[in-house]
Amino acid sequence: MILDHPTKFAHFLLDQAIRPGDVVIDATVGHGDDTLFLAERVADFGQVYGFEIQKEAIETCADRLTKANQANQVTLLNQGHERIITALPPELKVQAAIFSLGALSPDSFEHVTLPNTTISAYHQILSRLSRGGLLVFVVDPRFNETQEEINYLIADLSRLEPTNYQVTHYKAINADQGQVLAIEKI
Known part of the structure; x- marks a missing residue:
């Protein structure tokens, strides 16, 4: 069942938008x-750019990708x-993106996503998002102590131009x- 977990539902939505080579x-x-x-x-001829501030998480992800034989099409950035916007080539168009908001694990809230960086980042991605992206x-409630970041995000998302973007809240x-917020560029 895809509705019992927000990540499964987000992956279901992304499956509709992503094609090999994206x-x-x-x-x-x-x-x-x-x-x-x-x-x-995205398969072997697509490209994934991954951003993470925690070096240990980058290393864990790199090992996981290598074991799954999926590392060649992934660029992991420890930032x-x-x-x-500064890490990607200026002409690059993006088909899809995902943010998992909150902490790395439910046991540690030492490093969490923040409203100001999340909002800045998603606006940067929107400037690169392809039509239909x-x-x-x-x-996920296990990784979020408060609703604060989500409230800021929803307030900002509500200001997006509806002729350019369809924004939904599941x-x-x-x-x-948990919750899933989705933006489709139209």
Whole structure:
């Protein structure tokens, strides 16, 4: 079932937008779950750019990609996602991107995503997003202590021009199973 976990649902949405050969971004690499998913979708001739501030997480993800034989099409960058615009070639168009908001694990909230860097990063991606491209935010309640970042993000997303972007918010009504926010460039 895809509705019982926000990441599964986000992957379902991304599956509709990504084709082999596409360029995609994992803005919050973490342990590499989303990075591996994206690498498998873009195949050998696509490209995944992954951003992560924690060196240990980058190393874990790199090992995981190597074991899955998916490392060749992935560039891992040990820097914050707010630097996306300077890390990518200026002419590069992106088909999809994913952010997993909150902490790296439910056991440690030492390093968490922040509203200002997340908002800056997603605007940078929108400037590169192809028509029909998709950007998703995953909010898993196990990795988020508060609703603060999501509230800032929703307020900012609500200001996007509806003739250029379709913004949707998926959230379970009868359980706290997380949320998915999605932006499609139209």
